[in-house]
Amino acid sequence: MDNKTVVLFTTLSAIAAITSFVIFQSRKRTDGPPVAAGAFPFIGHALEIAKGPLEFFKNFFADSAVDILEINIVGKRGYLVRGAENARKIFTSAQFNTRYSPKEASIELGEFHQGILLNTDIESWKYNRKMLVENIARPRFIRSLAPKINSYLINIYPLLDQLAETKTPILANVMFGSMSLDVIVDIVLTSNRHAAESYLQTCIDGKTRKTDFLLDTVKGVMEALSFFPRTSPLLYKFIPSYFRKAEELRKFIRDFDKCTSDLLIARQQQQREANEEAASEISEDLATGLVLAMNSAENPMTFNNAVQILKAAISGGADTSSNTMSFLLYELARHPEISNEIHAEVAATIANSEDGEFNSENIGKLPFLEATILEITRLYSEAQALAREVKSDFVLGDSVLQKDSVVFVWIQGNQVSSEYWENPTVFNPKRFLVSKELGGPLGHGFAYAAFGHGVRKCPGETLALMEIKLIMANLCLRYDFELADPNKPLEIKPNLVLECGDFNHWDEWCSEKKKKKRAKK
Numbered sequence: 001m002d003n004k005t006v007v008l009f010t011t012l013s014a015i016a017a018i019t020s021f022v023i024f025q026s027r028k029r030t031d032g033p034p035v036a037a038g039a040f041p042f043i044g045h046a047l048e049i050a051k052g053p054l055e056f057f058k059n060f061f062a063d064s065a066v067d068i069l070e071i072n073i074v075g076k077r078g079y080l081v082r083g084a085e086n087a088r089k090i091f092t093s094a095q096f097n098t099r100y101s102p103k104e105a106s107i108e109l110g111e112f113h114q115g116i117l118l119n120t121d122i123e124s125w126k127y128n129r130k131m132l133v134e135n136i137a138r139p140r141f142i143r144s145l146a147p148k149i150n151s152y153l154i155n156i157y158p159l160l161d162q163l164a165e166t167k168t169p170i171l172a173n174v175m176f177g178s179m180s181l182d183v184i185v186d187i188v189l190t191s192n193r194h195a196a197e198s199y200l201q202t203c204i205d206g207k208t209r210k211t212d213f214l215l216d217t218v219k220g221v222m223e224a225l226s227f228f229p230r231t232s233p234l235l236y237k238f239i240p241s242y243f244r245k246a247e248e249l250r251k252f253i254r255d256f257d258k259c260t261s262d263l264l265i266a267r268q269q270q271q272r273e274a275n276e277e278a279a280s281e282i283s284e285d286l287a288t289g290l291v292l293a294m295n296s297a298e299n300p301m302t303f304n305n306a307v308q309i310l311k312a313a314i315s316g317g318a319d320t321s322s323n324t325m326s327f328l329l330y331e332l333a334r335h336p337e338i339s340n341e342i343h344a345e346v347a348a349t350i351a352n353s354e355d356g357e358f359n360s361e362n363i364g365k366l367p368f369l370e371a372t373i374l375e376i377t378r379l380y381s382e383a384q385a386l387a388r389e390v391k392s393d394f395v396l397g398d399s400v401l402q403k404d405s406v407v408f409v410w411i412q413g414n415q416v417s418s419e420y421w422e423n424p425t426v427f428n429p430k431r432f433l434v435s436k437e438l439g440g441p442l443g444h445g446f447a448y449a450a451f452g453h454g455v456r457k458c459p460g461e462t463l464a465l466m467e468i469k470l471i472m473a474n475l476c477l478r479y480d481f482e483l484a485d486p487n488k489p490l491e492i493k494p495n496l497v498l499e500c501g502d503f504n505h506w507d508e509w510c511s512e513k514k515k516k517k518r519a520k521k
């Protein structure tokens with residue numbers, strides 16, 4: 001074992017597991033930009049089990065002399081790996097095409113040999129992923145987003161205007177949570193939900209927010225995706241509180257299955273009944289693409305596959321985009337100079353647009369906004385570490401990752417490491433304006449991998465970047481943001497994805513006066 005590799009064996013006794021999980025449940029990060037891992041299957045488990053030596057873990061990774069940390073949990077060998085070069089080697093090797101997920105967890109989540117995210121069966125994963133990508137990453141599909149999102153936002157502005165007028169605080173994470181689910185459901189199903197409108201209306205009326213079945217279900221599913229892979233089955237089989245939690249989460253999984261199945265059945269019915277003209281009108285979304293694939297004469301897609309793909313798109317696309325926009329808004333509220341620069345860029349672009357709207361062309365001409373979005377995904381990476389199975393012995397630096405182990409690439413560690421970034425914890429979008437032609441994810445080198453890389457990289461990356469750009473361009477054009485309580489620390493919850501907590505938010509939208517001044521410019 002060389003000096004770049006440290007071995008730490010943690011023996012998992014039942015007591016340690018129980019203690020660690022209680023700690024896991026109760027821990028919330030409240031400090032600034034996150035620096036430690038805590039998300040994605042298993043890594044949270046690993047770190048929480050080692051709660052005692054947690055500082056020890058952190059220190060290893062703060063010390064750039066340590067690149068590979070070996071751990072042993074429940075008899076499974078694992079490695080936590082940092083460093084851009086190590087990330088490159090793992091992401092670009094053909095053997096790392098399976099994300100690790102304990103079998104019991106995959107079964108609980110309905111992802112065992114089906115689905116996309118935690119599917120370890122290569123054949124069905126490849127098929128489902130290909131069908132998803134063929135639908136949601138097509139240039140035509142991406143182009144169709146601008147009019148959809150513009151018309152969705154039209155109903156939101158009058159409400160935001162009222163809130164700005166009265167300086168009523170709203171919760172950004174609730175607004176973006178609702179908005180991003182509304183948008184993804186519209187994108188995949190052309191179905192109009194109005195959850196964000198309804199939330200903003202309750203803020204105006206001073207009432208309590210109504211519950212939203214789909215939003216709560218998707219949130220529950222995200223929690224289940226975090227809970228089952230991290231929790232020993234011994235706990236949720238035999239300890240009453242865990243048993244109850246597991247039952248509660250299973251209900252969300254069943255509800256989500258039922259809900260997506262019903263939506264697909266409805267779309268099949270709609271497709272059957274529609275005449276040709278009407279059918280072509282609803283053919284731009286994912287659900288229709290799936291129904292067409294099910295009807296295909298050659299190798300038709302099964303209903304189950306279609307449901308899995310729909311579920312992957314809705315669950316994969318809701319929380320990630322929502323948290324990213326919430327973190328972005330938080331930083332914009334703290335950095336008005338950046339918010340103003342984005343405003344100037346979007347205002348100049350819109351001034352040249354004939355209809356005064358963003359479209360698939362002019363939205364591509366916002367380099368500063370794009371850089372700001374990448375910077376926020378660097379500082380607040382939705383996935384903290386990416387897990388891959390090691391299928392055969394793999395030489396990494398001076399070490400050998402052993403066959404049948406699991407390796408976690410600590411992307412957040414790389415993304416805030418001073419080895420790769422100047423003033424790494426400072427929010428500075430300008431660093432993404434300079435193309436260093438470093439290769440790797442989005443051309444910014446392997447120290448940045450917020451959407452992953454390689455065969456398992458995020459299939460929704462283009463869609464997400466377009467969606468966030470459209471929403472943020474429109475909001476930055478119209479409003480300024482301010483924190484209700486600038487002294488309140490940002491609450492970050494490392495669940496499956498990095499969740500943005502409440503930050504009693506932007507109470508002051510731009511005043512009428514400021515809006516008019518901006519409009520004149």
Ligand code: HEM
Nearest residue numbers: 312313316317320321382383451452453456457458460464
């Ligand atoms: C800001 C938004 C988003 C972020 C930061 C994000 C990030 C990620 C990351 C880091 C991964 C793991 C990649 C890897 O292991 O190499 C992933 C996987 C995935 N994402 Fe996203 N994502 C976002 C939006 C979306 C959207 C909009 C969709 C769907 C429409 C989506 C669907 C998926 C799916 C299905 C996977 C699993 C892919 C596989 O295992 O083959 N994501 N995402």
